[in-house]
Amino acid sequence: xxxxxxKNILTMNKKILLILLALSMSSFHQVAAQKINDxxxxxxxxIDALLQQMTLEEKIGQMxxxxxxWDVTGPTxxxxxxxxxxxxxxxxxxxxxxxxxVRELQSIAVxxxxxxxxxxxxxxxxHGHRTxxxxxxxxxxxxxxxxxxxxxxxxxxxATAEGLNWTFTPMVDVARDPRWGRIMEGAGEDxxxxxxxxxxxxxxxxxxxxxADNTMVACAKHYAxxxxxxxxxxxxxxxxxxxxxxxxxxxxxxxxxxxGVGTFMTxxxxxxxxxxxGNEYLLREILKKEWxxxxxxxxxxxxxxxMVPHGIVADNKEAGxxxxxAGVDMDMQSGIxxxxxxxxxxxxxxxxxxxxxxxxxxxxxxxxxxxxxxxxKYCDKQRQDTLIYHPEHLAFARAFAAESMILLKxxxxxxxxxxxxxxxxxxxxxxxxxxxxxxxxxxAGDFNKSVTVLEGIKAKLPTQRxxxxxxxxxxxDDRSGFDEAVTLARRxxxxxxxxxxxxxxxxxxxxxxxxxxxxxxxxxAEALIATGKPVVxxxxxxxxxxxxxxxxxxxxxxxAWFPGTQAGHxxxxxxxGDYNPSGxxxxxxxxxxxxxxxxxxxxxxxxxxxxDKYTSKYxxxxxxxxYPFGYGLSYTTFQYDNLKISSPxxxxxxxxxxxxxxxxxxxxxGHEVVQLYVRDLVGxxxxxxxxxxxxxxxxxxxxxxSVVTFGITPATLRFxxxxxxxxxxxxxxxxxxxxxxxxxxxxxxxxSP
Numbered sequence: 001x002x003x004x005x006x007k008n009i010l011t012m013n014k015k016i017l018l019i020l021l022a023l024s025m026s027s028f029h030q031v032a033a034q035k036i037n038d039x040x041x042x043x044x045x046x047i048d049a050l051l052q053q054m055t056l057e058e059k060i061g062q063m064x065x066x067x068x069x070w071d072v073t074g075p076t077x078x079x080x081x082x083x084x085x086x087x088x089x090x091x092x093x094x095x096x097x098x099x100x101x102v103r104e105l106q107s108i109a110v111x112x113x114x115x116x117x118x119x120x121x122x123x124x125x126x127h128g129h130r131t132x133x134x135x136x137x138x139x140x141x142x143x144x145x146x147x148x149x150x151x152x153x154x155x156x157x158x159a160t161a162e163g164l165n166w167t168f169t170p171m172v173d174v175a176r177d178p179r180w181g182r183i184m185e186g187a188g189e190d191x192x193x194x195x196x197x198x199x200x201x202x203x204x205x206x207x208x209x210x211x212a213d214n215t216m217v218a219c220a221k222h223y224a225x226x227x228x229x230x231x232x233x234x235x236x237x238x239x240x241x242x243x244x245x246x247x248x249x250x251x252x253x254x255x256x257x258x259x260g261v262g263t264f265m266t267x268x269x270x271x272x273x274x275x276x277x278g279n280e281y282l283l284r285e286i287l288k289k290e291w292x293x294x295x296x297x298x299x300x301x302x303x304x305x306x307m308v309p310h311g312i313v314a315d316n317k318e319a320g321x322x323x324x325x326a327g328v329d330m331d332m333q334s335g336i337x338x339x340x341x342x343x344x345x346x347x348x349x350x351x352x353x354x355x356x357x358x359x360x361x362x363x364x365x366x367x368x369x370x371x372x373x374x375x376x377k378y379c380d381k382q383r384q385d386t387l388i389y390h391p392e393h394l395a396f397a398r399a400f401a402a403e404s405m406i407l408l409k410x411x412x413x414x415x416x417x418x419x420x421x422x423x424x425x426x427x428x429x430x431x432x433x434x435x436x437x438x439x440x441x442x443x444a445g446d447f448n449k450s451v452t453v454l455e456g457i458k459a460k461l462p463t464q465r466x467x468x469x470x471x472x473x474x475x476x477d478d479r480s481g482f483d484e485a486v487t488l489a490r491r492x493x494x495x496x497x498x499x500x501x502x503x504x505x506x507x508x509x510x511x512x513x514x515x516x517x518x519x520x521x522x523x524x525a526e527a528l529i530a531t532g533k534p535v536v537x538x539x540x541x542x543x544x545x546x547x548x549x550x551x552x553x554x555x556x557x558x559x560a561w562f563p564g565t566q567a568g569h570x571x572x573x574x575x576x577g578d579y580n581p582s583g584x585x586x587x588x589x590x591x592x593x594x595x596x597x598x599x600x601x602x603x604x605x606x607x608x609x610x611x612d613k614y615t616s617k618y619x620x621x622x623x624x625x626x627y628p629f630g631y632g633l634s635y636t637t638f639q640y641d642n643l644k645i646s647s648p649x650x651x652x653x654x655x656x657x658x659x660x661x662x663x664x665x666x667x668x669x670g671h672e673v674v675q676l677y678v679r680d681l682v683g684x685x686x687x688x689x690x691x692x693x694x695x696x697x698x699x700x701x702x703x704x705x706s707v708v709t710f711g712i713t714p715a716t717l718r719f720x721x722x723x724x725x726x727x728x729x730x731x732x733x734x735x736x737x738x739x740x741x742x743x744x745x746x747x748x749x750x751x752s753p
Contacts, residue, residue, distance in 0.1 A: 040368075043364060044364075046372070047360050047363045047364060050117075051356055051359060051360065053115060054115065054359070056342050057089070057342060058088045059355050059356070060337050060342060061084075061090055062091035062358075062359045063091060063330050063331060063341070063355070063358050064084075064089060064090050064091055064092075064335065064337050064338050065090075065091065065092045065094060065122070065298060065331060065332045065333065066078070066084065066094075066333060067093070067333055068081070068093055068101075069095075070096055070097065070101070075101040077105065082108060085108045085109055085112075085113070085119070086108055086112045088113045088114060089338050090119065091117070091119065091120070091362055092119055092120035092166070093120075093121055093122070094121070096121055096163075097121065097123055097162040097163050099379045099384045101163065102163025102164075102379055103376055103379040105121075106118060106119055106121075106375050109375070110375045117363075120165055120166050120217075120366060120371070121164050121165055122164065122165075122168060123166070123168070124167070124169070124443055125156075125168075125443050126169050126441035127151075127155075127442070127443075127564065128158075129158040129164075129443055129444055130389055131154065131158060131388075131390075131394060131397050131564075132397070132438040132443070132565045133151045133154075133397055133565075134439075134561055134562065135184045135185070135542060135562045136171065136185050136186060136187065137186060137543075137586065137587065138401075138404040138561035138562065138583075139151065140188055140194075140197055140586040141404050141561070141583040142403045142404050142582075143193075143673045144697060145197065145199075145200040146200075147400055148200040148204065149200040149201070149203050150204065151397075152200070152203075152205045153204045156204065156205045156207075156216050157393075158387055158388055158389075158390075160213060160214050160215070160383075161214075161378075161380070161384045161387040162388070162444070164216060164378065165217060166216055166219065167216055167218055168221060168265060170197070170201035170202065170218060170219075170220060170256070171186050171221050172195075172197075172220055172221070172253060172255075172256060173185075173221075173226045173249070173252075173267075174186070174188075174189060174190070174194050174228075174248055174249055174252065175188065175228075176189045176597040176598075176599045177232035177597045178543040178544040178587070179231065179232025179512055179593075179596065180227065180229055180543075181234060181440075181505070181506045181507050181511050181512070182226070182234065182506075182507060182508055183227070183542070184441075184542035185441060186227060187252075187586055188587035188629070189586065189599040189600070190586065190600075191247070191251050191252065192691070194251075195251050198253075198256050199255050202220075202261045206218055206261070206262065210368045210369050210370075211370035213378065216369075217295075217365055217369065218261050218262060218263070219261070219262070219263040219265050220256035220257075220263070220265070221264070222265055222276075223264050223266055224250060224253060224267060225238045225240055225269065225271055226267035226269050228240055228269075229269055234508060234509050234510070237269060237270050238269040238270060238271055240271070242272075243720055243724070245271065247719065247720050254291060257292075257293050262295040262296075262365050263295050263296055263297070263298055264287060264293065264295065265298050265300055266282075266283070266297060266298075266299050266300055266328065267303075268306065274312065275306070275307045275310045275312060277299050277303040277304055277306075277307060277323050277328060278304075278312060278313070278319070278326045278328075279326055280325065280326040282326075282327075284326060287327065288327055294364070295364075295365060296329035296358065296362050296364075296365060297327060297361075298329065298330040299323065299328055299330070299332045300332060301333050302332070303332070303334075304319050304336050307323070317340040317344065320336040323336075324337075324350050324355070329358035329359075330362060341355070394565065397564055397565050397566040398566035398569050398573070399579075401567060401569075401570030401571075402570040402571075402574050402579040402581075403579070404563065404583055405558055405559060405561070405570070405571070405574050406559040406581065406585060406632040406633075407556075407557075407558055407583075407633040408547070408551070408557040408558070408559050408589075408631075408632075408633065409557040410555075411555045411556065414555040415575060415577075415635065416574075416576055416577030416635055417496075417536070417575050418576075419460060419461060419576055421461075421465070421493045422493050423465050423491065423492040423493050424457065424461065424466050424467070424493065424494050424495070424496060425467050425468070425485075425488040425489050425492035425495045426457055426467070426468045426498070427469050427470075427471045427489065427495060427496070427498070427528065428470065428471055428497050428498035428499045428524070428538075429470050429471065429472055429498075430453070430498045430499060430500055430502075431453050431468065431496070432452045434447045435447040435503060436503045436562065437540075437562065437564065438562060438567070439507075439542060439561070440506050440508075440510065440542060440562070441507050442503070442564075450566075450567055450568075451568035451569050452567065452568045453560075453567065453571045454466070454568065455568045456568025456569045456570070457568070457572050457575070459569065460572045467488050467492060469488050470485075471484070471485035471497075471524045472524050474499075474501065474502050474505075475518045476520070477519065477520055478520070479523065482523075482524060482527055485528065486527050486531060489533050489535075490531050492533065494533065494534050494536065495531075495533050495536065496536050497524070497537050498538045498540065499521040499525065499537065499539065499540075500517065500539045501518060501540065501541045501542060501543075501545075503542075503562060505541075505542065506541070506543055512543075514546075514593065515543065515544065515546050515593055515596075517546075525537060525553075525554065526553070529553055529554060534556070535554055535555055535556075536556040536558065536575065539557065539559050540560055540563075541561065541562075544588065544590065546590060546593060547626060548591050548626060551626060558571070558574060558575070559583070560574075577668070580634055580636065580668055580669065580671070582670060582671035582697075584630050584631060584632035585627055585629055586630075587629065588600060588627065588628055588629050589626045589627040591624075591625065591626045592621060594621065595621065595623075595625065599629065600625075600628055600629035601689065601691050601692070603687065603689065604686070624742070628740050629692075629740065630673070630675050630692075630739070630742075631742070632740070634670045634671075635666070635668045636664055636670045638663065638664060638670075638672045638700070640660055640661070640662055640737065640739070640745060641661045641663065642659075642660065643659075643737055643746070644658070645658050645659075645735065645748075648748070649750050649752055650713075650714065650717075650750070650752070651751075651752055652753045655711045655712065655713045656712050656749060657709050657710065657712070658676065658711075658747065659707055660674065660708055660737045661705055661707055662674055662698065662705065662708055663704070663705040664701065664705075666702060667702050670699070671697055671698065671699050672697070672700065672739065673695055673696070674696045674698060674708045674737065674738075675692060675737070676692070676693050676694040676710045676735065676736070676737050677691060677692055677735070677737075677741060677743070678691055678693045678717070678734070678735055678736075679733065679736070680719070680729070681731060681733060682732065683731070684722035684723075684729060685719075685720070690736060693712070693716050694711075694716075696708050696710075712749075714728040714751065716728075717751060728751060730751050730753055733750070
């Protein structure tokens with residue numbers, strides 16, 4: 001790291017670094033999450049006693065989750081729901097937060113009902129509560145488990161300060177189709193990395209003590225295989241084999257169970273012809289029996305009722321029966337349990353033992369939260385007043401956002417920009433759009449508090465050196481602003497062009513059949529690049545896009561995603577070199593839509609691609625992605641040398657080590673994500689050409705070298721064998737270590753049990 005860079009980053013991030021040091025020694029960085037199925041005789045005895053007092057209707061009430069109308073009308077309760085709470089017909093409320101509102105609703109439950117059972121309060125705290133962090137796919141690009149865990153601890157701190165104790169996250173769906181809008185909400189295309197991030201998120205929210213006032217129950221969603229929706233169309237059907245289901249889509253959920261996650265949410269899609277909300281194989285056989293999950297299962301919004309149009313039940317009553325019998329414990333919003341479940345029990349179509357099991361699971365979580373000891377524990381005005389948008393939260397949000405950004409291209413060292421640049425033209429429809437900085441699923445975040453890219457750049461340079469033009473809108477075909485934008489570009493020394501998608505273009509119900517940059521934004525880029533001025537493209541988007549033209553013509557491309565509340569400051573930190581970009585893709589960017597789905601750990605065919613015509617390839621485009629999984633540039637360069645393996649043979653109860661020398665060969669200090677991939681050359685079933693098995697994020701000064709070592713054991717090699725058993729098979733393996741999934745540097749070893 002040169003002297004000027006050291007001074008800049010230490011001055012800017014001194015407070016942030018101190019925060020991270022403090023967090024690493026506090027509850028922000030828990031070693032192990034609380035297990036839901038820990039033996040707790042006292043809690044179980046209390047549940048037994050309470051169940052004996054409850055009527056069937058009161059039990060069904062605990063299995064019912066209703067929304068308030070907060071998002072639409074402010075802190076008001078939907079008509080009739082207050083009476084339902086008073087009647088003991090509601091076990092939890094979502095979309096209700098703030099100390100006064102939560103206290104008001106909780107008081108109805110604990111002061112006006114017969115058994116005084118407290119409510120749980122849930123909300124979609126997806127990437128921050130008030131302080132909004134980068135969208136989850138962007139967070140994954142940091143490959144920094146500690147930072148991801150920290151972000152969820154901050155989110156939990158703010159959310160619990162406003163009365164919430166349950167979050168509907170993490171979303172751990174493996175997703176490989178960029179058309180699917182909810183790809184932004186997960187960790188990308190890889191099962192192993194998604195599992196690691198899932199654990200970090202659960203730990204961040206739940207800590208090691210659910211009874212603490214700054215932890216909340218997490219919810220693993222969407223169970224299961226929602227990311228495999230056909231054609232990338234939200235809510236669509238899913239068609240996967242049991243092998244693919246268990247190898248690709250289920251492991252992140254199992255990782256959540258092992259981390260102690262308190263709740264699961266069913267997905268909207270079907271699996272093997274049966275909607276997940278009524279799928280006994282998923283809920284009872286795998287989740288509750290095979291994995292021994294002791295938390296509770298909640299449906300997604302009205303998904304019980306949606307089994308009627310799925311065509312698997314004739315009416316809502318049958319839908320409720322199918323859901324409970326399959327293993328659903330709580331109904332989100334449809335009200336079907338309250339309407340029909342008592343009748344179904346009387347008719348013998350639903351067993352009272354299944355009702356009791358569901359209620360036991362729900363009460364267990366409430367007791368672990370400490371709600372029976374103090375129903376108002378999350379209603380502390382002082383915490384609300386002091387913790388929301390706390391300066392330390394904002395400082396972390398800025399650093400985290402910078403770390404999430406990916407340098408996709410940097411021709412002729414266009415970046416970083418010099419702070420001595422005379423005039424910079426900031427152009428584009430997203431350059432000064434506050435609402436788009438925080439992205440979809442931004443919960444209770446206030447976009448008016450977000451920092452735009454224009455504002456961030458103006459904070460770096462004297463205002464008179466920064467000029468701005470929108471150029472065009474995100475969508476539509478209006479080119480009337482092109483002339484102004486081109487004129488400003490010609491008068492400037494450099495151009496920062498901020499384009500991409502609006503926040504509404506990704507997230508739930510936001511599938512796109514085209515993944516090019518919308519509207520005439522590319523045409524605006526063409527006009528600006530034609531001026532000959534250095535144009536830096538800053539992308540804001542919730543999914544991989546087709547960037548083939550930009551990659552061929554733009555001098556520099558920075559993938560900023562939707563960075564959150566501190567977006568503009570973080571983008572400026574990267575553009576001007578106060579932070580050296582270190583993000584790496586966790587999802588492949590295709591060359592065009594015709595390649596979709598494209599992912600790095602595909603399998604070979606009997607005719608793998610070669611120069612021969614009759615092999616598996618396209619006539620008009622390469623098989624490879626534009627930017628592969630794990631890809632990301634830096635303002636410095638890293639060289640990999642001397643890849644070694646400690647032994648050519650691995651046996652049982654043994655570990656072999658793979659090491660590589662990584663050298664910073666550039667002029668700036670930076671981080672590098674060193675990635676290890678393994679290929680099983682021959683298996684009882686076909687195996688992927690490469691699988692991520694481990695990674696290290698390291699920091700190197702200019703000229704510095706580090707030897708990075710990975711351990712490989714038989715467990716590393718496990719997969720679902722031909723007889724559907726998780727096992728490592730003897731044979732030959734190839735190990736790849738490098739800067740992304742395209743690396744070819746490898747060594748081989750054999751496994752002999």
